[in-house]
Amino acid sequence: MTSPVTIALTGNPNSGKTTSFNALTGSRQHVGNYPGVTVDCKEGFFKLAERNIRVVDLPGTYSLTAYTAEEIAARDFLLGQRPDAVVDVLDANTLERSLYLAVQLLEMGAPLVLGLNMMDEVRKKDMQINSALLSELIGCPVIETVARTGEGRDAMVRAALAVADSVDEWKPLRISYSADMDEALLEMEELINNAHFLTDRYPARWLALKYLEGDEQIRVEGRKAGDLSASLEAIAERVENHCRKTLNTDPEAVIADYRYGFIASLMKRGVVRRGTSRTRIEISDKIDRVVTSALFGPALMLLVLYGMFQVTFTVGDIPMGWVESMFGWLSDTAGALLPDGLLKSLIVSGMIDGVGGVLGFVPLIVIMFLMLAFLEDLGYMARMAYMLDRVFKAFGLHGCSVMPFIISGGIPGGCAVPGVMAARTLRSPKERLATILTAPFMVCGAKVPVFILLVAAFFPQSAGNAMFWITLVGWAMALVVAKGLRMTLLKGEPTPFLMELPPYRMPTLRGVLLHTWERAWQYIKKAGTVILAISILFWAAMTFPQLPAETLERFDAQRAAIEAQMEQADELARPALEASLTAVDNNQAEAALQNSVAGRVGMALEKVTSAAGFDWRVNIALIGGIAAKEVIVTTLGTAYSLGDVDPEDAAPLSQRLASDPDFSTATAVSLIIFILLYAPCFVTVVAMAKEASWGWAGFAVVFNTALAFGLATVSYQIVSGLG
């Protein structure tokens, strides 16, 4: 079997590239990334005309300079892997701008096919594109497509196959960039070719062009490759000085102008004829007049967020119950089948309950992500970034930070893992880092049951309001801390807010489902892997060392005494006796927990944490919460000797906490603040390390915990002082 033909898909964001990719590959694809954040290249396989074809979906870019992660990923793939054909999917409605990327691909020498997508919209607004003429002028096949319906899909692939078969070497397109620039390019090209300088990787003229454009990535690579780099940089500097003197601009701008000049010359030959009828973009503009207006815009945004919050919790509650009953059944069945002992405890408490606690949130997350994917595909998320940018900029962030915040739990019920990853859309490393570090302050789905528990116990009259205020505090802290970081560790200029507002488009069911699935799967994987390992670890810490034999004997003796009474007791007395039997079991569980490694650590920490009102039981729960916040409720249940507590129906624990003399309103407030802000859960930490570095992930753990403890202590002291 010969190796498959590799076709790379490129294109601007919102050009329909991913829709084309999905239409080509169907379900046979590896999905390793998120909508709008396609930094990883997705790949898929399919067969056409007896040929095995591999399609790689490159990240959406407007250009192939090396200033964003997306551009670097796309460029490295194209030059490093040299795909057999490159299909540039472009939105035919914005032909001129889209061709800017196409020209850069041709300059690279890529065997190109242009897919003019969204031709249905073009036809509707009686704009005419002469694609045969465009193909002739630009020198590569041009195929008209409608990715949403699949029109032109096969023609596009056939054209790509034909190109792949006929092109055996990359031949860069040569555009004139003014006499001065052309002369320097020729000089550099000759030097590069004579020295075979990096020519195994890059076409000579393209490399020379990158030196003139001042491409830092290429320069760094060049310096490592040899001395010629210095001569090339010297020529580039000479050209730059000349440009500044004669034109008062930089070579990069001149090159861009000539590229657009080249495109304009194509257009002048009659490629496009525009009609006058209403276009989708005009309809979008009309909608925006209302949707982003000064008064109605923010009101609608709040309404949308509130609606999402309501739907997540009312609709999500139902399937959440199903998942929980399933795990309850699994836990009961395993409990009944296995003999009492450590193995049973490991499987039931360590594995099933731990993973079940995390998976229980999957329905909530699916529902929330379904709505988010819909809003994103519709084009509304970009409008939210647009409306909020001014506010976010004041806090050193970017309008695009909205998305990671909301996914992380800006609307309670999110999850910081995909939230942190969604920060990839941010271009500036500093704004991105500030977003990644503060997104975990949001009320993620795992924090929700803990807050519900505490609110129900201490503020029973205002549960809904309390949740609202907690969410607001989460936002406020994220913004304030981001501002602090941007003024100290992450100082730097804000990045531009040059962003396209895509026209409103009705999302396709398939697209929304796929996007939702990608995010939910990330969360499910979290439960299956990291959480499983950590729950086993925490189970061990909370189980060993076991109680000494004489203590166990004491509990056994108590039980035997009650059982003896039960044999003689009548029906009326039985329930009371059974209750005291359970009480003995629970007391034993509490004693065992206190004696375990976790219990000892919890008690050792009491000296410090008492300043914030936390006793050893709370400490253990909070330590468990570093693994996953949902562990907090179950651990509190054990620590308060209540046996197993269902996080969704924690009424007994709630009552118990409310009546506990050591547990005051001040403790509840301080605990809420601490849980809201302290160390992100372990999986988020791993995600942060992947997106930023282990250093920053470690910083988040230490800094967030210190901040949380400081604020919790202050609020505890104030509230208990008032009380």
Added chain:
Amino acid sequence: MADYIGLRKLKVDQKAVIRSVRAQGDLGRRIREMGLIPGTEIAVTGRAPLRDPVALRLNGFTLTLRNNEADHISVEVLDND
């Protein structure tokens, strides 16, 4: 010579032609790759609720940028027809 004004001063619905772009570096690059180059016809389609950023239409799509970014761009106002 016609009067050129800063893009920031354009009112909503006003049409103009870009005459010069003075931004350099990352911002300049970004402005150019989005197609904001001299000779391009633009129209302001709206402003965000806090008056910043601003939304423009050009070449069949809508673009947003902040006021301080618009300051790098000079335009010539076209008569509204």
